[in-house]
Amino acid sequence: MLYFCLNTQYSKIKGRYKMFQRKQQAISRFQQIFGSLPALGCSVPGRVELCGNHTDHQHGCVIAAAIDLGMLAVARKTDDFFVSIHSEQSGSLQVDLRCLQPQTQEAGSSAGLVRGVAAWLAQAGIPIGGFQAYITSEIPIGSGLSSSAAFEVLIAALFNRFYAADTLSPQTLAFAAQHAENVYFGKPSGMMDQLTCATGGICAIDFALETQPQVRSLYFDCADYGYQLFIVNTHSSHAHLTDAYASIPREMTSVAQALGKSHLRECDPAQFYANLPILRQELEDRPLLRAHHFFTENDRVHRMASIIDRGDFTAFLQLLRQSGASSFQYLQNVFLSSAPEHQALSLALAYSEHLLQGEGAVRVHGGGFAGTILAIVPNPLRERYALEMDTLFGKGSAIPLQFYPHGIYKEF
Structure with missing residues (x-):
């Protein structure tokens, strides 16, 4: 220490x-x-x-x-x-x-x-x-x-x-x-x-x-637990992604409005799940999946804050993995469904999981669809991890960071 x-x-x-x-x-x-x-x-x-x-x-x-x-x-x-x-x-x-x-x-x-x-x-x-x-x-x-x-x-x-x-x-x-x-x-x-x-x-x-x-x-501080925070820039383009970003709040809001509210935070999750059959008659499936992501992710934030307060870094990493999995599966902001041939973020996540072998955590970062992933890497693996990411996506793609x-x- x-x-x-x-x-x-x-x-x-x-x-x-x-x-x-x-x-x-x-x-x-x-x-x-x-x-x-x-x-x-x-x-x-x-x-x-x-x-x-x-x-x-x-x-x-x-x-x-x-x-x-x-x-x-x-x-x-x-x-x-x-x-x-x-x-x-x-x-x-x-x-x-x-x-x-x-x-x-x-x-x-x-x-x-x-x-x-x-x-x-x-x-x-x-x-x-x-x-x-x-x-x-x-x-x-x-x-x-x-x-x-x-x-x-x-x-x-x-x-x-x-x-x-x-x-x-x-x-x-x-x-x-x-x-x-x-x-x-x-x-x-x-x-x-x-x-x-x-x-x-x-x-x-x-x-x-x-x-x-x-x-x-x-x-x-990740360093206090023997880990390094990285952002990996896949250099995939954000051009023409405004509609993809806009679809997320638009679809989440459509679910809230179907439940009689303006935003999902105002909705009772139990009411959402109880009314899924009715909601599915009115809305497409993706807005419902994205609403599910919101309800579970919002709860995860509260649990993560408590975990950070008590210094349980293992539980923190577990929640970070869960958050990333929810973004991939339910929020669906890792690649464009209209362009499945371009999946740089998916590749970065897959190769990171292969390199980390269950250690640390990795997830899509930010708005998604292109750009970066976030990785928390054990110190013994950080040099190899940076080298492998730089080899795959170009020199300087793995960016080590510290909180400020x-x-x-x-x-x-």
Whole structure:
């Protein structure tokens, strides 16, 4: 145990030094691009989902965690209404905030996210204005680690520091970020990603009250038990998946409405199972399977939070496996039924189970259909596991991660 504690402390020191280097490089790049020094720096982490796959949009519960890969901005306030951003990963953009209506050509773009965040804040009566920013990210795009949510929250945090005297809560900034993603970017989603990125740490989140989600902090570290957390990026494309993602909340909501409610969280599971024959006359089978996933997954979140509280890592791994199996069988978000020839996630899961031989745990990660799986690997297997995944999906596909205690963080 002493080794793992020392290893965790070493990782923290190494992480702080790495951030110092990133800040210095970002300040230098800002000065080169904009001709002056930035006034402030801010960072936001990516996130992983541990349990609660596609439950947030039905007002359910989730467990998610911030990670040690994040996004850093250095920025300076301007005296106009133009937001100018340069990113090494995404290039340059400029958004004129004198127009806050959604722009058709900005759907699916970073510019749409900036405009959407600003629009939500303005609608809430919060002052907005221009700024210049240089942004650099460690979060691989399309890796399922919420690079878009981190970007949205980072933009909201910059508005907060420049124009709201840093008075807005992480939850408020997460609402602004979710609005931008739903309305301006065009991706239907719950608020798990944004709230976890904004809050940091390991979060048990209950979305029963849509306007006031309840967040409870949990504490554990895979390293303390001799395991390594990985995300494996299969590099399968998220293009053209919006309809597939949208089908999940749409079908779950159709079941809730058939039971006389707006969301599945409001429904009695016993009533659902008692009425299955009647529901099947009205609905197709897949919505019913997805509702079954919701009810069992929501219960799993509560049990997992209790297990983490008492430090039962073996039981935690068992529930993680169950959550992944439910996503595969009932939620059915591992591959597209319309394209069964493309099953990178299925292959990653199958080969991971072969390598782990009943040890650790593996599951689909995030929205699904493409992208990433999550694996918790015993330390004696971690080097071989990373090598095998990199061989199968390309160098750098197996990404080791650690949980990260901070959400929105003032770097200076």
